Amino acid sequence: MPSPKLVPLTLSDDERRTLEGWTRRRTTAQALALRARIVLACAEGGSNTEVARRLSLDRHTVTKWRARFVADRLDGLSDEPRPGRPRTISDEQVEQVVVTTLETKPANATHWSTRSLAAQTGMTQSAVSRIWRAFGLKPHQVDTFKISKDPLFVDKVRDVVGLYLDPPAKAVVLCVDEKSQIQALDRSAPVLPMLPGVPERQSFDYVRHGTTSLFAALEVATGQVISAVKRRHRHQEFLGFLRTIDKNVPAELDVHVVLDNLATHKTPAVKTWLLKHPRFHLHFTPTGSSWLNLVERFFAEITVKLLRRGVHRSVTALERDIRGWIQQWNTNPRPYVWTRTADQILDSLAAYCRRINDSGH
Missing domain, CATH: 1.10.10 (Arc Repressor Mutant, subunit A)
Incomplete structure (x- = not known):
């Protein structure tokens, strides 16, 4: 059966102003804003299928709200009354x-x-x-952000994200960083175990027994982690970790390393070693942009699941637990999948910067 002929949809100037206001005003409910966009798109012309394609919607959704508007105009875009107690709070309230x-x-x-x-x-x-x-209003919550001042920010974002989304052939991509100053903490009183209706309880104060540092290289494709636990995190330890990576990656593969701009990553000794090992290629994240390094997600995992509530009476015990946890991780690794393109990231940041500049502060 042929589709019925569409009823022409034309808007008065007042209706168009109202609909456009609903799409722009941030206090408008999202459902009503979507319906307004549908009607405005239908008024531009085209079949329901074409409008649905332009707005990335289901055709039946477009058909419903076109018909509702043609029948009842602006009132037709409001939700129909539902059974139950009458509303005591008005739209104005x-x-x-x-x-x-x-x-x-x-x-x-x-x-x-x-x-x-x-x-x-x-x-x-x-x-x-x-x-x-x-x-979705939560005034008690606040998110923090940091805008990088790196003059090569755009180039570095495209470089690192390009490695994640389109890794080179015959190569392994590793995200590398150090988690330094991990403290071996013992509580001043025994930990009381969880009971029904009572959470685990730890004493507020603690005793420090020293620190250690975790060097980790997260393989982007598989989620496998090459690691080393060291008491210090100078360039000598970083150089030793590069040698560990070199031993663990098959000789026929190039090694692309994503890392931050820490001074220990750029010392003359490190540069000399890299010249002697040309299969290693370093890709630096922009300054102040650790979120681009996927190994930070791994560090968050081990922090939440081991370190934050762990009790260790010595650095040796802490290091043993870290090695055991990573060994267990590598028996069933889980890769972190990067999905956003560099253009999406840069467009989002540009919009954020415009909001900051227009905020009046």
Whole structure:
């Protein structure tokens, strides 16, 4: 059966302004913003299939909201009433909570709490909490960031990400770094084991028994880790670790090493060794961009699962546990898969920088 002829969809100037406002305003619910984009795209022309392809949506979704708008105009884009208790909070009150949370601060704090915002708006604390959950607002949380000032940032990002996404033939890609100053800590009182309804309990204070350093080379393709535990982390230890890598990688393969800009990685002794071993190629991450080195993800794994709550009465015991943990890891390694392209990273960073420049600070 041929598809029914599409009903023409034309917009008045007021409707177009309203729809465009819904797509731009950050307080608009995402579902409503998507419906507005669908209607605007339909108004530009084309079949439901073509509009769905342009917006990367299912055709039935486009068909539904086109028909709803043609029948009921802007009112048709709102969710239909559902059975249950009538709403006690209006759209204006929801908007007030969202706008106040996003665009203002209380006089005596850096961010709103449910109690302070409830007092400000005259609503209940539970109502504010429900609205925050619905819009994904968490004023008590904050993420930190650091923007690299490396003049070769773009080139280094493309270099490292290129290795992850398109590694060279007949070569192994290794992410290398040192986790230094790992402390052997013993608690001042015995650890009390977990019981039903009671978490494991450790004394707040501890006794230090020295430190060690972990050198690790994470193979990007397999997740296997070449490691060495050393008491110091000078260029001599780094050079010794390069020799360890050289022994563990088959001689017929080139070795591409991703690492940071630590001074011990660039000493004359290291450069001389590299000249004598031309199969080694170093790729430096931008300054202040350790997130580009996948071995940092491995370090986070061993920190959470071994080091953070570990109890060790000597450096020797700590080193034994580290070696045992890595040996166990290598019996069933898990590679970390890099998915973002260099262009996606750079576009995201550019958008972030524009937000910072436009913030008025």
